[in-house]
Amino acid sequence: METLMDIFIYVVLFCYFASALLYWGGGKFHNSMAAKAALGLAILGCILHLAILVMRTALTGVLPLTNGLEFLLSFSWVTVLLYLLMQTRYPIQPAAGAVMLISALLVSLVVILMRDQLSAVAPLMPALKSPWLTVHVITAAVAYAAFALAAGLAAVQFFPAGQSIKDDYIYLLVGGGFALLSLSIVLGAVWAEQAWGRYWSWDPKETWALITWIIYAIYLHVYRSRDWPANTTRWMVIIGFGLVLFTFFGVNYLLPGLHSYA
Amino acid sequence: MQGFNRFYSLVSSMKTGLFLLFLIGVTAAVGSSVLPGSFYQIPVFKLLLLLLLINMILCTFNRIKLTFRVLLKRFGRRVWYRQLGIFTLHLGIILVLVGGLIYSVSGQNDRIHLLAGDRVDIAKVLDIRHPFTLQLDEFRIEFNEDGSPSQYISEVTVLENGQVTDQIAISVNHPLNYQGVKAYQTSFGYLVKAAYIAENGENKEGRFFEGEWLDPDGxxxxxxxxxxxxxxxxxxxxxxxxxxxxxxxxxxxVYENDKLLGIGAAKLNEPAQIDENVYVTFTGVEPYTILEVKSDPGLPLVLIGGCALMLGVCLAMLATPRRKKNMV
Structure with a gap:
């Protein structure tokens, strides 16, 4: 199973990168065959990605939400899944290339930084032994995925060559991501009160999650009031996702704290 | 009067609130990098949070009128839910901030160290209305197969006027909650037991904290x-x-005249030679638990606020109009 996971992660990486390339090329030359192939590769990658998550669950006996590697795997998978589901209802295909590229880059970070952890199993530390773990981390993973998708949608608006996407879809995604991030923060606070004795410690992860929450909160207010130019609000969504990534990577590597296991 | 109105609309406006949020975000970002672990204690930062609370109370109060107008008129169910959600989530944030303020004014916390058998009068640690005594019966660490800790457990008995009123195992994620006082498994340590011949020639067995000095005879x-x-x-x-x-x-x-002679690692119960014919035997260790005890009168408010925030934000987002013209 360990070798299988190792092989799958490379296949997933290939599928996502190839899909991104085909989407980009197909869009540029208006080739619908390329777009179909790109969609096929994205679906195949998404299924194999799910297989890795299932194998990881079988290996550890708990859902893959307990460390940095598992979170990155889950959050990048939800990003692709969310895109695939959303594109069946909304016309967001012009952002497909960007979204697949973001997912490919996230998975490549797994390969570069944490491939040796893929088959590593360690028992949960006492602080993580709580039913709150699942809801706290799942809501964060889906929120991050929504923000990744929103950033992809916002980014392609700056390339006028393709079709444009209505900003309302970005707003919808940020709104959903914001609701889930709020849930994740509150549920995390409830859990922290039990585990650490305080619901808010200004731990770096908490602080940066709050900073992320603030930029999206400001976006949601100013987008509705239409006071700010569209490009400014799009930049906020892209910077917001940058903050999401910093909350995940930067805090883990640069600002150690209570969340040092994630 | 006009001046007051202008001041009021400045303090209560949404723009001011968003600007305050922005300032809090920037301060927190800079603070967590420059002064991690203490930036939130800076008065300016606390002031920003307080101003945000005042602004949100006024801003939400001003919006009550609008909210009720929407709730009473027939705008359609989505708009109705959305307005209710937005109002609830802002109310939730206000409650959380008020709860936090209450903790910063009247909350108390402290750490207590307990060896098995030790008793502590909680009224001497925290200023509480309902005094009780905590007794540690046993502290133990449970391990996984690979030797990593799986749980830290303090078995405690709660006593009031010498009468046992409760017995509970405090562990990580499972605090004690008794009469508004919570006690959390926070840390632990060891006392080292050592047998040696003391300076007066007696055989002695003492308990020492890590870092303490021992003076053997001879x-x-x-x-x-x-x-x-x-x-x-x-x-x-x-x-x-x-x-x-x-x-x-x-x-x-081992030191002689404040000069370090050497460092050793002694197995338990094997005599360690300190000098000619002078030995110290480390006979064992006694673990002690470290519990954090806390009373937070603001906690129920924070919990209600958190729930309101979650409920409100879900309601508002699920009811987001799919067509722009319906957006309020």
Missing amino acids: TNRRVRIYKYIPNFNPAYGMRSVTLRPDNPHIVFS
């Missing part, structure tokens, strides 16, 4: 009991391989 050398290492391996140095006592050693250092 020499002017002093022993510093440095650290208990439950699973000793020279390759790991002063780090224990695991927390499980698979190979317990005591690391100690």
Whole structure:
């Protein structure tokens, strides 16, 4: 199973990168065959990605939400899944290339930084032994995925060559991501009160999650009031996702704290 | 009067609120990098949070009128839910901030160290209305197969006027909650037991904190009991391989006239030579638990606020109009 996971992660990486390339090329030359192939590769990658998550669950006996590697795997998978589901209802295909590229880059970070952890199993530390773990981390993973998708949608608006996407879809995604991030923060606070004795410690992860929450909160207010130019609000969504990534990577590597296991 | 109105609309406006949020975000970002662990205690930062609270109370109060107008008129169900959600979530944030303010004014917390058998009068630690005594019956660490800790457990008995009123196992994620006081498993430590011949010639067995000094008879050398290492391996140095006592050693250092003579690691119950005919035997360790005790009168408010925030934000987002013209 360990070798299988190792092989799958490379296949997933290939599928996502190839899909991104085909989407980009197909869009540029208006080739619908390329777009179909790109969609096929994205679906195949998404299924194999799910297989890795299932194998990881079988290996550890708990859902893959307990460390940095598992979170990155889950959050990048939800990003692709969310895109695939959303594109069946909304016309967001012009952002497909960007979204697949973001997912490919996230998975490549797994390969570069944490491939040796893929088959590593360690028992949960006492602080993580709580039913709150699942809801706290799942809501964060889906929120991050929504923000990744929103950033992809916002980014392609700056390339006028393709079709444009209505900003309302970005707003919808940020709104959903914001609701889930709020849930994740509150549920995390409830859990922290039990585990650490305080619901808010200004731990770096908490602080940066709050900073992320603030930029999206400001976006949601100013987008509705239409006071700010569209490009400014799009930049906020892209910077917001940058903050999401910093909350995940930067805090883990640069600002150690209570969340040092994630 | 006009001046007041202008001031009121400035303090209560949404723009001011968003600007305050922005300032809090920037301060927190800079603070967490420059002053991690203390930036939130800076008065300016606290002031920003307080101003945000005042602004949100006024801004939400101003919006009540609008909210009720929408709730009463027939705008359609989506708009109705959305307005209710937005109002609830802002109310939730206000309650959380008020709860936090209450804690910063009247909340109390402290750490207590307890050996098995120790009793502590909580009324001497925290200023509380309902006094009670906490007694530690046992502290133990449970381990996984690989030697990593799986749980830290303090078995405690609660007493009031000498009468047992409760018995509970406090562990990580399972605090004690008694009469508004909460006690959390926070940390632990060890006392080292050592047998030696004291300066008056008596055989003695003493208990020492890590870092304490021991003065045996028959020499002017002093022993510093440095650290208990439950699973000793020279390759790991002063780090224990695991927390499980698979190979317990005591690391100690010997000094003469304030000069370090050497460092040793002694196995439990094996005499360690300090000088000619002078020995110290480390006979065991006694674990103590460290509990954090807390009383937070603002906690219920924060919990209600958190729930309102979650409920409101879900309601508002699920009811987001799909077509722009319906957006309020």
